[in-house]
Amino acid sequence: MSKPTKLADIAALAGVSTATVSRALSGHPSVSKATQARIQALAREHDVRPNQLARNLRLRSTGAIGLAMPLGHARTQHLTDPFFLSLLGYIADLLVDRGYDVLLSRVLPENGDWLDRLVDAGRVDGLLLIGQSDQYETIERVATRYGPLVAWGVHRDGQRHLAIGSDNIAGGRLAAEHLLERGRRRLLFVGDPAPPEFADRLAGFAAAARAAGVRAEVLATAMDPDRVHAAMRTRLAVGTLPDAIFAASDVAAMSVLRAVSEAGLDVPREVAVIGYDDVTLAAHTSPPLTTIRQDLARGAALMVERLLARVAGEAAEHAVIVPELVVRAST
Amino acid sequence: MSKPTKLADIAALAGVSTATVSRALSGHPSVSKATQARIQALAREHDVRPNQLARNLRLRSTGAIGLAMPLGHARTQHLTDPFFLSLLGYIADLLVDRGYDVLLSRVLPENGDWLDRLVDAGRVDGLLLIGQSDQYETIERVATRYGPLVAWGVHRDGQRHLAIGSDNIAGGRLAAEHLLERGRRRLLFVGDPAPPEFADRLAGFAAAARAAGVRAEVLATAMDPDRVHAAMRTRLAVGTLPDAIFAASDVAAMSVLRAVSEAGLDVPREVAVIGYDDVTLAAHTSPPLTTIRQDLARGAALMVERLLARVAGEAAEHAVIVPELVVRAST
DNA sequence: CAACGTTATGCAATCGATTGCAATAACCTT
DNA sequence: AAGGTTATTGCAATCGATTGCATAACGTTG
Numbered sequence: 001m002s003k004p005t006k007l008a009d010i011a012a013l014a015g016v017s018t019a020t021v022s023r024a025l026s027g028h029p030s031v032s033k034a035t036q037a038r039i040q041a042l043a044r045e046h047d048v049r050p051n052q053l054a055r056n057l058r059l060r061s062t063g064a065i066g067l068a069m070p071l072g073h074a075r076t077q078h079l080t081d082p083f084f085l086s087l088l089g090y091i092a093d094l095l096v097d098r099g100y101d102v103l104l105s106r107v108l109p110e111n112g113d114w115l116d117r118l119v120d121a122g123r124v125d126g127l128l129l130i131g132q133s134d135q136y137e138t139i140e141r142v143a144t145r146y147g148p149l150v151a152w153g154v155h156r157d158g159q160r161h162l163a164i165g166s167d168n169i170a171g172g173r174l175a176a177e178h179l180l181e182r183g184r185r186r187l188l189f190v191g192d193p194a195p196p197e198f199a200d201r202l203a204g205f206a207a208a209a210r211a212a213g214v215r216a217e218v219l220a221t222a223m224d225p226d227r228v229h230a231a232m233r234t235r236l237a238v239g240t241l242p243d244a245i246f247a248a249s250d251v252a253a254m255s256v257l258r259a260v261s262e263a264g265l266d267v268p269r270e271v272a273v274i275g276y277d278d279v280t281l282a283a284h285t286s287p288p289l290t291t292i293r294q295d296l297a298r299g300a301a302l303m304v305e306r307l308l309a310r311v312a313g314e315a316a317e318h319a320v321i322v323p324e325l326v327v328r329a330s331t
Numbered sequence: 332m333s334k335p336t337k338l339a340d341i342a343a344l345a346g347v348s349t350a351t352v353s354r355a356l357s358g359h360p361s362v363s364k365a366t367q368a369r370i371q372a373l374a375r376e377h378d379v380r381p382n383q384l385a386r387n388l389r390l391r392s393t394g395a396i397g398l399a400m401p402l403g404h405a406r407t408q409h410l411t412d413p414f415f416l417s418l419l420g421y422i423a424d425l426l427v428d429r430g431y432d433v434l435l436s437r438v439l440p441e442n443g444d445w446l447d448r449l450v451d452a453g454r455v456d457g458l459l460l461i462g463q464s465d466q467y468e469t470i471e472r473v474a475t476r477y478g479p480l481v482a483w484g485v486h487r488d489g490q491r492h493l494a495i496g497s498d499n500i501a502g503g504r505l506a507a508e509h510l511l512e513r514g515r516r517r518l519l520f521v522g523d524p525a526p527p528e529f530a531d532r533l534a535g536f537a538a539a540a541r542a543a544g545v546r547a548e549v550l551a552t553a554m555d556p557d558r559v560h561a562a563m564r565t566r567l568a569v570g571t572l573p574d575a576i577f578a579a580s581d582v583a584a585m586s587v588l589r590a591v592s593e594a595g596l597d598v599p600r601e602v603a604v605i606g607y608d609d610v611t612l613a614a615h616t617s618p619p620l621t622t623i624r625q626d627l628a629r630g631a632a633l634m635v636e637r638l639l640a641r642v643a644g645e646a647a648e649h650a651v652i653v654p655e656l657v658v659r660a661s662t
Numbered sequence: 663c664a665a666c667g668t669t670a671t672g673c674a675a676t677c678g679a680t681t682g683c684a685a686t687a688a689c690c691t692t
Numbered sequence: 693a694a695g696g697t698t699a700t701t702g703c704a705a706t707c708g709a710t711t712g713c714a715t716a717a718c719g720t721t722g
Contacts, residue, residue, distance in 0.1 A: 006708060017672050022710055032670055047476070049451040053393065054708035057384045057677050067435070082612075085416040092437050101454065104398070104433040106423055120380040122678090123432065145378070225615050254615040261617045281413075284556055284585040286592045286617055337678060348702050353680055363700060385678035388707050453708090 004046045013046075014039050025050065064101040065307065066124035067091060070109050070133040081251055083277045083296075084130055087152065090300035091128060098308070100125075109135050115142045119149075126150075126311045128303055132163070132196065148310040150303050154196045155318040162310070164302045164319050168197050171292040171323035172204025175246045175274050178290070178325055180212050184244035184272055187216040190232060190256055191248025192223050198248045201276060205246055217242065228252045232259035243271055244331070250275035250282045253289055257330070272331040287329035295321055335377045344377075345370050356381065395432040396638065397455035398422060401440050401464040412582055414608040414627075415461050418483060421631035422459060429639065431456075440466050446473045450480075457642045459634055460484075463494070463527065479641040481634050485527045486649040493641070495633045495650050499528050502623040502654035503535025506577045506605050509621070509656055511543050515575035515603055518547040521563060521587055522579025523554050529579045532607060536577055548573065559583045563590035574602055575662070581606035581613045581622055588616060588661070603662040618660035626652055 004010055007021045014021065016035065024031045024039035031039075043049070056062045069084065092102050103124055107114050115138050118127060126148030132139060143149055143161035155163045179187060187209050193202050202218065209216040221231035228247075236259060245260070247253035253275030257267060265271050267287055275282060278293035299321050306316035335341055338352045345352065347366065355362045355370035362370075374380070387393045400415060423433050434455055438445050446469050449458060457479030463470060474480055474492030486494045510518060518540050524533050533549065540547040552562035559578075567590060576591070578584035584606030588598060596602050598618055606613060609624035630652050637647035 008708075018709075019673080019711075020671060022708095023671090026710090028711095030670065035670080047447060047451055049448065049453075050710095051388075051453040051708055053384055053388045053453055054677090055710075057382075057388055057679095058708080058710050060677065062384065064434070082413055082416070085413070085420070089416070089437075092435055096437055102435040103395070104423055104435045106420075106427055116378060117380065120378055122380075122382040122384055225611060229615070251612070254612060258615050258617050258619065280556065281582075281585060281612060284560070284589050286589050288589065339678075349679075350681075350703080351701060354701090357680090359681095361700065366700080381680095382678055385707090386680075389678080389680050391707065 004048055006048065007050060010039060010042050010046065010048050013042055022050070062101075062123055062125050063099070064103045064124045065095050066103045066105060066118055066127040067095075067130065068105040068107050068118060068127065069130040070107045070114070070135045081249070082279045082281065083249065083251070083294075086279060087130055087296050087300055090297055091130075091304060094300055094304040098304070109133070109138065112138050112141075115139065119146045126307045128307055129153075134195070136196070147313075148307060150307040150310070150316075152299065152303060154200065155320070159318070162306060162316060162318055164299055164306065164321070165197070166294045166299070166321040166323045168200030168323075169204035169207075171276060171294075172201040172206075172246070173208040174204075174292055174323060174325045175201075175276070176205045176208035176212075176216070178327070178331065179244040179246070179272060179274065180209070180214065182244070182268075182272060182331055185214055186240060186242045186244065187214060188219055188235075188242035188245045189216055189248070190219045190221065190228065190245055191252055193218060193220055201246075201248055216246075223249065223252060225251065225255045228255035229259050232256050233262070236260065236263045236265075241265070241271070245271060245273045247273065247275050250277045250279045250289060250291055253282075253291070253330075254285060257285060257289070268329065268331050274331055278326050282326075283328065285330075290328045290331040291326050293324045293326045295324070335379055337379065338381060341370060341373050341377065341379050344373055353381070393432075393454055393456050394430070395434045395455045396426050396642075397434045397436060397449055397458040398426075398461065399436040399438050399446075399449060399458065400461040401438045401445070401466045412580070413610045413612065414580065414582070414625075417610060418461055418627050418631055421628055422461075422635060425631055425635040429635070440464070440469065443469050443472075446470065450477045457481075457638045459638055465526065467527065479638060481638040481641070481647075483630065483634060485531060486651070487527075490649070493637060493647060493649055495630055495637065495652070496528070497625040497630070497652040497654045499531030499654075500535035500538075502607060502625075503532040503537075503577070504539040505535075505623055505654060505656045506532075506607070507536045507539035507543075507547070509658070509662065510575040510577070510603055510605065511539070511545065513575070513599075513603060513662055516545055517571060517573045517575065518545060519550055519566075519573035519576045520547055520579070521550045521552065521559065521576055522583055524549060524551055532577075532579060547577075554580065554583060556582065556586045559586035560590050563587050564593070567591065567594045567596070572596070572602065576602060576604045578604065578606050581608045581610045581620060584613075584620055584622070584661075585616055588620070599660065599662050605662050609657050613657075614659065616661075621659045621662040622657050624655040624657045626655070 008018045011018045011021045024036045095102050129151035132153035139161050151163045153163050153165045189202050191198050206216045219235050221227050247256050260271050275289050275291040278291045282289040282291050302319050309316040339349045342349045342352045355367040426433050460482035463482050463484035470492050482494045484494050484496045520533050522529050537547045550566050552558050578587050591602050606620050606622040609622045613620040613622050633650050640647040
């Protein structure tokens with residue numbers, strides 16, 4: 001034998017059966033102290049560890065959780081938004097702490113069976129979706145036959161798949177109320193109003209404005225920085241200036257800040273800017289960005305906790321994170 | 332049978348053997364057209380797909396690549412730096428495109444066998460390390476016995492593990508030369524000089540300054556935003572003001588920008604600021620950040636390409652990305 | 663000393679898919 | 693009709709670890 005790699009090799013070396021090696025390594029009590037010590041020493045010496053594939057096959061559990069990010073509308077070719085990446089980071093941390101591996105898939109949903117493939121491949125014990133994208137229907141369909149599935153996103157009445165998300169309507173309302181309180185009257189929403197989450201933010205924002213007798217203007221744009229910046233610059237060049245801007249995300253808000261300062265306007269004196277998410281960098285822009293905070297650590301914890309409950313066969317329901325206003329210097 | 336889940340179930344339904352089902356699903360030519368169509372229809376109808384675990388065990392390949400981020404010095408509890416996350420995104424994209432799954436591990440190296448565990452668990456065909464952190468020795472040791480391993484980071488003479496990284500010395504030099512060209516004479520480096528990559532950036536920076544007869548001051552600090560900000564504020568409160576600051580990363584540069592503008596100093600008139608990495612947001616700070624660009628897309632492609640070569644048993648060598656100066660408004 | 667308990671170990675089945683080889687059926691050739 | 697192809701399909705071993713049950717070796721007790 002050239003180099004021992006599997007338990008059977010160690011068994012041969014130690015002159016015992018594979019069964020004993022398996023038991024010795026897992027600390028099974030029915031192996032004698034002496035044998036156990038001897039086998040563990042041999043295994044360590046030769047860098048032999050149980051093959052996880054075989055182990056999982058036998059135990060009918062994979063010890064892995066799938067983490068997928070459906071990129072339906074955001075056709076950006078890769079993972080960019082720090083909000084999602086940060087959520088991903090938190091989730092990965094929590095799962096690793098609980099002894100799970102994380103199987104990452106970025107998905108460009110071309111046909112309707114991407115989720116079936118993920119589910120039926122049998123590589124994971126459960127699946128987390130970071131965002132629903134425009135795949136709401138697909139997720140609903142698969143959720144009827146596959147339990148351990150949790151998504152970050154909105155929960156609608158009658159929804160069958162388990163979703164954790166923040167209350168975007170409340171968040172939009174918070175933003176509007178804060179700006180109104182600051183005496184602003186010419187409100188502008190900047191972002192893509194199509195995805196459900198952004199739609200809710202705008203809805204809450206517009207409703208609160210309406211309640212105060214103020215009209216909220218909408219500047220619809222794709223969400224990547226360059227497009228937001230361009231749209232904003234164009235808007236600032238013509239028509240009445242807004243005195244307050246609500247960006248659909250912090251990343252968008254940074255582009256807004258830049259366009260505003262390039263137009264020679266002072267933030268917040270002439271124009272107030274508020275973002276959404278409270279990503280790490282929001283505290284470090286200049287001026288630091290007022291924003292609506294989504295408690296990601298809590299969101300991630302909820303997703304993981306409910307998913308693992310489902311994995312264990314227990315019931316688990318959707319949950320809503322309450323957003324929070326974080327006032328900094330940009331408003 | 333309650334619900335068909337495996338190939339044997341389909342075999343029973345179709346009245347054939349498991350072998351035939353396996354061949355039918357994989358499009359093996361020796362199965363008759365009729366049988367193949369019938370079996371594929373059955374499998375689709377019942378959402379049955381081959382169990383990947385069993386498949387991989389049999390084929391002795393996992394179809395997965397491990398992606399680990401050793402967090403040795405940066406004890407931040409989770410993945411935050413957009414540079415690394417962006418690299419992660421690119422890599423994940425490339426691997427998924429080539430049909431690999433990505434097994435993500437965040438590693439807090441507590442003892443020296445974290446890498447052995449990753450390697451010996453047999454869950455992946457190869458391993459990518461995003462950063463060397465302070466684990467250079469461990470990586471070197473494991474690389475002597477495990478080939479398919481590629482790290483992002485520095486390559487030193489005589490190094491045994493395969494690393495892809497940018498030329499940080501050249502990058503530091505670029506930064507210094509640019510600042511000197513702008514007439515700056517009181518240079519300050521801000522960051523943690525311990526990790527090899529930052530050490531190189533500082534070395535190149537200091538060498539170029541020395542060559543111009545200028546001394547570069549070093550403000551050593553941990554890299555998380557709050558610490559950088561605090562260190563910078565303290566520094567600006569006392570002593571001679573620098574007229575140019577080189578931050579070890581763009582994220583650090585953002586904290587620097589904030590501290591500088593809070594101190595009432597104008598960027599770039601009174602103080603020039605230059606970062607490193609050219610993360611997406613660097614173009615969107617105010618003022619937009621001059622920085623040293625590392626071509627991440629190319630770096631990721633190189634890492635994946637060389638790793639897969641190693642996985643296929645071919646030789647592959649280290650590579651160096653040439654950094655590039657990107658001039659924006661902060662200098 | 664026989665009967666029994668205890669402790670440590672091995673045997674062999676199992677998880678589910680793949681594949682070399684053998685076997686069968688169907689068809690062709692002369 | 694016998695011998696020869698060819699097209700399909702099945703048998704059974706294999707990947708490597710786990711574990712219920714059986715068994716061997718030893719000690720204990722009446």
